[in-house]
Amino acid sequence: QKEVEQDPGPLSVPEGAIVSLNCTYSNSAFQYFMWYRQYSRKGPELLMYTYSSGNKEDGRFTAQVDKSSKYISLFIRDSQPSDSATYLCAMRKGSNYKLTFGKGTLLTVNP
Amino acid sequence: GAGVSQSPSNKVTEKGKDVELRCDPISGHTALYWYRQSLGQGLEFLIYFQGNSAPDKSGLPSDRFSAERTGGSVSTLTIQRTQQEDSAVYLCASSSGGAGDTQYFGPGTRLTVL
Numbered sequence: 001q002k003e004v005e006q007d008p009g010p011l012s013v014p015e016g017a018i019v020s021l022n023c024t025y026s027n028s029a030f031q032y033f034m035w036y037r038q039y040s041r042k043g044p045e046l047l048m049y050t051y052s053s054g055n056k057e058d059g060r061f062t063a064q065v066d067k068s069s070k071y072i073s074l075f076i077r078d079s080q081p082s083d084s085a086t087y088l089c090a091m092r093k094g095s096n097y098k099l100t101f102g103k104g105t106l107l108t109v110n111p
Numbered sequence: 112g113a114g115v116s117q118s119p120s121n122k123v124t125e126k127g128k129d130v131e132l133r134c135d136p137i138s139g140h141t142a143l144y145w146y147r148q149s150l151g152q153g154l155e156f157l158i159y160f161q162g163n164s165a166p167d168k169s170g171l172p173s174d175r176f177s178a179e180r181t182g183g184s185v186s187t188l189t190i191q192r193t194q195q196e197d198s199a200v201y202l203c204a205s206s207s208g209g210a211g212d213t214q215y216f217g218p219g220t221r222l223t224v225l
Contacts, residue, residue: 008151032211043115043202043216044154088154097142097161097206098170099214103153 003027006089006102015111019076023089023102026070030091030100033065035074038086038104047087048074079109113137115217117203123223124193132188132220136205143186144206144214145178149199157201160186161208193224 006023013019021035032051036044048063050056050072056063064073072091076083089102116135124130136143145157156170160180171177175193180186190197200219206212 004153006153036216041218041221043204043218045216046213049213090154095211097144097159098156098167099154100156101154103151 003030004089004091004100004102007105008103010106010108012108012110013079015079015081015109017079017109019074019079019083019107019109021074021076021087021089021105021107023072024070025072025091025100027093028067028070029093031094032092033063033072034090034099035061035063036088036090036101038088040085044088081109081111084108115203115205115215117201117217117220119220120218121221121223123225125225126195127192129189129191130193130222132190132201132222134186134188134203134205134217136184136186136203137215139207140205140215141183141208142206142212142214143180144204145186145188146202146204147172147199148202148219152199154202157188190222193222195224198222198224 004025035048038044050063053067060077062075086104088104090099118133141162143160146154148154158178159167175191178188202219204214204216206214
């Protein structure tokens with residue numbers, strides 16, 4: 001079993017839809033959780049960074065962490081065609097610098 | 112300011128040849144990372160440089176892979192005797208130094224081994 005599992009999709013939604021992206025993990029040592037967005041032929045860029053269980057909101061994006069279930073989510077409200085990209089979850093342990101990534105979910109938002 | 116840059120953006124090589132991939136981190140960033148992104152595999156950590164400390168090479172898949180960082184800035188990832196399974200996007204990232212600092216990624220080098 002991989003440390004981080006992420007459904008690769010693809011996921012296709014109409015413009016304006018609410019999108020839910022998820023990852024599960026097996027190692028309880030993971031303490032910091034991130035979501036990266038990667039456009040085609042580009043490097044990943046950090047979207048959200050969370051530490052504790054609960055919700056963190058930034059504009060149309062909400063990151064949710066449930067450490068008891070080892071489950072993290074990213075919600076995108078009022079999705080736009082410009083949100084079409086691959087979304088990668090990532091996590092790390094304590095003060096360790098190594099990021100462990102999910103495989104990424106390819107999202108397409110159709111106008 | 113300028114972000115992380117990588118060159119070349121694309122590299123096609125024949126099996127058995129050596130390749131060098133270059134990364135220019137963000138100016139002032141002391142930490143530099145190399146990752147590999149293969150189809151269906153996600154990003155895999157390869158190597159980490161922090162200042163003058165010995166690099167963490169624990170992610171390098173074989174001894175055909177090596178990396179160096181000169182003058183605490185530019186880094187080169189070298190793959191010797193390339194194999195078809197080395198085909199992937201090689202991503203470089205840098206951060207300002209602390210373990211929790213945001214890693215900023217370059218656009219990657221797409222390597223194809225024929």
